[in-house]
Amino acid sequence: MKEKIFLYPRFERFWHWTQAFLIVLLLLSGFEIHGSLRIWGFEKAYYLHVYCAAGLLILTAFSIFWHLTTGSWRHYWPVKEKIPQICYYYAVGIFRREAHPFEKRPDQKLNPLQRIVYLFLKIFLYPLQFVTGGMLFLYKWWPKLGIKATFSGTVYWHLLGAYAFLLFFILHIYLTTTTRPWYNHIRAMVLGWEEVEVR
């Protein structure tokens, strides 16, 4: 039997999709500035990158506030349970139509693997990109801010972060389809309601 549960309130959906849109634009414009792509031309790509980064910074500030005030930060608290079972599920069980070992509930929306990945994203990757990107944007102010770094070294870390985001993006998109029907997760992120098996 299936049941509909409400998982994603309006702000979380708005946050998720705006963030997704900005990150896609940041990846495209960033790799154009880096010289890997040609879409808008260097100059427009640069402006787009800065505007999107500013947008993402503001959005992130709001989402931090949201997570702290609503207590939704708890969803990202790492847990040890069921990690081997989930790995087994994606390697084998999924092909045998076995049930996902993790039970999605409004009070635990993210499975243990998601928790680890999203926490890494939030405490490492986002700060890395914001700090290195901000440094590159303000590189003329380094002497005044007391920052001792090299421009190329900063680019190096920013580039590593960009590839990490790209890797996350590929995996994330694919994993959203690993449900039945394949669009179930995506529909939930649009409407807020998700269909889950009642156990």
Next chain:
Amino acid sequence: MAVTSNWCRCTSCHAGYGWKDRHFDFAPEKIDCLVCHDTTGTYKKFPTDCGYPPLKDKLFAGKKLFKAVNLSYVAQHVGRTSRESCGKCHFYSGGGDGVKRGDLDSTLRAPSRELDVHMDAEGLNFTCATCHTTVAHEIDGRHYDTPAPGARRFALPKDDGHRVRCESCHGRRPHRAEKKLISLKHLKLNDHTDRLACQTCHIPFYGRGLPTNIYWDWSTAGRFKNGKPIVEKGPLGRPIYHTKKGTLKWGKNLVPEYHWYNGTMRYLLAGEPLRLNAKGQVLLIAPAGEPDDPQSRIFPFKPHYGRQPFDPVKRTMVIPKLFGNKGSGAFWTEYDWQKAVTAGMTEAGLPFSGKVAFIETVHYIPLSHMIPPKEKALKCAECHVRQGGRMEKITGIYIPGRDSFLWVDRIGIFICVLTLFLVTVHGLFRMVMSLKRR
């Protein structure tokens, strides 16, 4: 090639009255006031009279008439210098209109806004001295006293002071939006001033007025056709062969070469051992500057290539006597390099082995003139591009878009493509399995 031993020809510009030999006394009374301060346009020096104007009507090379200068008339009409008066020499450096500089020629007498936004005859109408300020007759410029970049003083045209740098008027963060309070574009442009000279973006091309000489091969000089000297004109209307000068190449609207530059040039002096660049060309005058020197900037240059006589035994450049009477050994009357160099080196008091050969040379001319309006400045992608950009050969800095970390890119792309492949296989396998079940 030098003034030495060719005085009476060269000193029609290389200034002073009666500089005819190496014993010239640079006394104040030998200074020609009128060549700068004439406002009538009638004061002209005779090309081969050691810096003197013609006092009676005279023919130059049997063709061009130089009228006697009415000195009292000129003296009664002295005034401030003008583009015309400075240009009488400076537009013609290298022996002809626009030959040497690439950013100075006679089109600057009354330039359009497009050619020179500051000198625009119908606009700002600057003279040379608006920027090349003088204090007690000492003219600001690269060759005199201090190098042009010097101290970054601020001195607007209404003030007295040294004003030869762009920053003197425009400041260190010169780009400002006209309407917006903050403009991302202008912020980013201003960020560039720590490593780029203004000229780098604002002089996108040189030789925009008249064609300028880019290659001068002296080794072919001295050929005759049926006993007569040859002057063969090329497509740009300038000689591509000249019996006195050799083989010449010309260019218009050329892309500069970029180098680190701290405002000073390294000169190869007569008698010094040769300094060669990677292409085996002798560096006659080359910019000094390093990427880690905070005073150095990337700067645009016109490279002037040539093939010039040198002493293959002593490995020094030589000074040939070009101009002179028959019997003096001058190349332009006897067409014998051996004799010409012997005569020139004797006059210069320098050792000469007696052997003459030719060697490829280059000297660099920093470009600072003929600034087009700002719309014509370089755009981002002309340097921020992987290959073929204007900064392609600049070393010592990381330029986004041009540079990358090869292994980060390789490994990053490899991992992402591999992941894409694995999830595709995973997805396809899921589809196959679910089809099987049906």
